Amino acid sequence: MPDLLLELFSEEIPARMQGKAADDLRRMVTDKLVAEGLVYEGAKAFATPRRLALTVHGIPARQPDLKTERRGPKIGAPDAAVQGFLKATGLKSLDEAKIQRDPKGDFYIGLIEKPGRDAIDVLAEILPVIIRTFPWPKSMRWGARSGKPGSLNWVRPLHAITATFGLETEEPDVVKFSVDGIEAGQTTYGHRFLAPAAISVRRFEDYEAKLLDAKVVLDPERRKDAILTDAKQLAFAQGFELVEDQNLLDEVAGLVEWPVVLMGSFEPEFLATPAEVIRATIRNNQKCFVVRDPKTGKLANKFILVANIEATDGGATIIAGNERVIRARLSDAKFFYETDLKTKLEERLPKFEQIVFHEKLGTQAERIKRIESLAAEIAPLVGADIAKTKRAAHLAKADLLTEVVGEFPEVQGLMGKYYALAQGEDASVAAASEEHYKPQGPADRVPTDPVSVAVALADKLDTLVGFWAIDEKPTGSKDPYALRRAALGVIRLIAENALRLSLMKVAASALVGLSMKPADVQKLPGDLLAFFADRLKVQLREQGARHDLVDAVFALGGQDDLLMIVRRVEALGKFLDTDDGKNLLAGTKRASNILSIEEKKDKRTFDGAPDAALYSLAEEKALAKAIGEVKAEAGAAVAKEDFAAAMSAMAKLRSPVDAFFDKVRVNDDDAKVRENRLKLLNEIRSATRAVADFSKIQD
């Protein structure tokens, strides 16, 4: 079956857009082919800075013929209906229609045959539409045609379209179409500098090979492999090790069609600047890799650049030019770093009074004050020294105003730590500058130093309470202030450090410092707690645990100690994995179901202690006794926060509950006995509430 080759040759496509564009092209063309009844065998798309290319192989040469039946009017229907039917079906007269017998009367049936079209004609129709509607994140107009309405939009000026279709064994045909004056053909171009001449291509195999001859590596994965291999090799040859960087590799592979890896150096004096700053300078500004000494792990005074040409001087000019720029950049970075060191962190703080954190939440200075007092309040709860915690919170944000962080936002916090150490701050205080931002995501490390923990909690809780207070909660996919991440951070800080604190109380303290308070201020901590419950469920689900157990624990009410909630959920999960747990859950649910039916019937609840005098059967008495024991035992275990023991106590309920349902008829004819038995059922429910609300657990 024939293959399609499509190439869209343009001016330089932004590196960050190439991957998605290749995917979109493949998806759009193949979806459209399938929709047209042309089921293909395989497809692959590629991108370079100057081209998007697609190969689809095994496309049928023709669409299948389509036969459809259309039901017409009844025999003997008025002429207007018959004429309408003939028109719609294209039949010349009713003689060409079939007749279908039906109990309601006989109908005419028109058979419409739609012959399939040649695939190349279908392609000529769909490709221009795809090009015109291509979903670039940003697109533009250009040239003389842009003066007229309806001109083509593309990511950058589009210069040529190659589109061929045909069998491997034959000379393929050009898919004939044009878009905004660009005729599809079979001419493309090689590397901008190394082989700019026109190339005539027939099909994918010779296309890819001819491009390679013309110094274009079509497949981005091949370019990445080549860059990585050469870069590692080059570093290794000099006794160094490449500092790998996937994002940088992806970007650099999108900037070259013919990668040539070269190594340059800079003055070793620059290595006195923190390694992260050197790396950020070289990576962000110059898109070059850094290398390190494999023995010490320290950066070396070398960098690796990826050029797009094989220079006639072997790359000497390119290396010298890049070295010049990197020297200038590093000398700026060094200057920034040294300038920063001249000012103490606290001297920067007054400037925060001019910087608005959020219009409704005041300035950064106000926010820092709030974090300071909240952190001081949390400190004793997490075993942190109060004075150190206050100092840490006081300085934690100061590096935002330094030159280095202004230049490279990704080293915020880290620079704070360096500057704090340089001015002789306590190690914990300095570490908190970096660590209070953590954890930044599910994979990030959770700080353990109590000072960092206190400031990290205060920072996140101030954010959460603040945005809750001004009603800027996350909705759907929108979470511009990363509040979900902050809540998850709080959960992980508490759970992984085994911290005991009442979220309601801490949230209430965080509210105290806010100048802007909502009307229903009392409701806020509770709302926020529900948000935490949601985040906890999401986290448990991601870990593969049963998130419905969170609901069962939260339903008990008054639960705002996250660590205890997590522990309860864990113990409950283990218990429900046992036979005792499963049966007790079934028994409790059965009791609940009976109760809710009877409660509805009688329009009353069956609270209160049952009357022991009304028990007539041994199973009743045994159950009542077991409930009494289990309540006491589980209650004592919960008081000791030993949830595993509480669950073991619960397990003792299983057999008396099973026996009760086996032998005892709840709805006894004697109303008093019935009432008493319902009260006993209610007791089962209340006994299990010592650990969770079993009715919220899904089977």
Place this chain on the structure above:
Amino acid sequence: MDASLPAHMRPERSFQGFILALQRFWAEQGCVILQPYDMEMGAGTFHPATTLRALGPKPWNAAYVQPSRRPKDGRYGENPNRMQHYYQFQVIMKPSPPNLQDLYLKSLAAIGIDSAVHDIRFVEDDWESPTLGAWGLGWECWCDGMEVSQFTYFQQVAGFECAPVAGELTYGLERLAMYVQGVDRVYDLNFNGREGDAKVTYGDVFLQAEQEYSRHNFEHADTAMLFEQFKMAEAACRKYLDAGWREGGNKKQHLMALPAYDQCIKASHVFNLLDARGVISVTERQSYILRVRELAKACGEAWIHTEAGGAA
């Protein structure tokens, strides 16, 4: 490069020779070579030959040097490459020709940058000027890792769609010349290409000015006067715009777009000076930018009702 040039005129030897080579190259491509606009402005884009001429259907090809004033970038002459006054070389071609990238690369060759040994790259850079209500897509052009030019296809200027689109090239002249001459400090650039006693450096011409203007921009510029000037320029711009509208036949025409636009340029520069003096707060800053943009938009509207804007 033209081998017949005397040594002191060669682009790799002399800053002025460098500029002349660029002018000559773009003159060959049919551009009118203009002289700098006689007003202070932050970038060559502000020149009416770009901002206004980019609007409307009439073809327009021009190239010129524009002294650019960025009061905040002053460093008292102490930074090796940051200055409050520098030169941009600006090319505008409307409609953008299909071979604009090739022309650009040829212009680099004309100033001594050979693509056989230099790594030239087009790296994504979307351009936007909030004060001019303008945006476009294009690249930063890199030579061996150094940004040497901006390349933009204007999509909108003064709030109006560009139809047809103009291509704009901006060369940072000092930076390019430093690279070609192989000097690390802008003030060491050879300005006139002569050696010995006859040599004049960029520092001889501009160092004192950098020092004086830095003092002026950061310490002494009269802010009370500048606030007043901003208001006056804004009011004058509106006044000239109002006075310029004429009903001609069944078409509306404008007769004073250029003088009105001068006042917009003026307001923009005064704002930059006030900003450098640190007397404009963060929130006010935004509102000043918006005020200048409103002027630019109104001037653009006036321009498209003039002859060169395509109305006649």
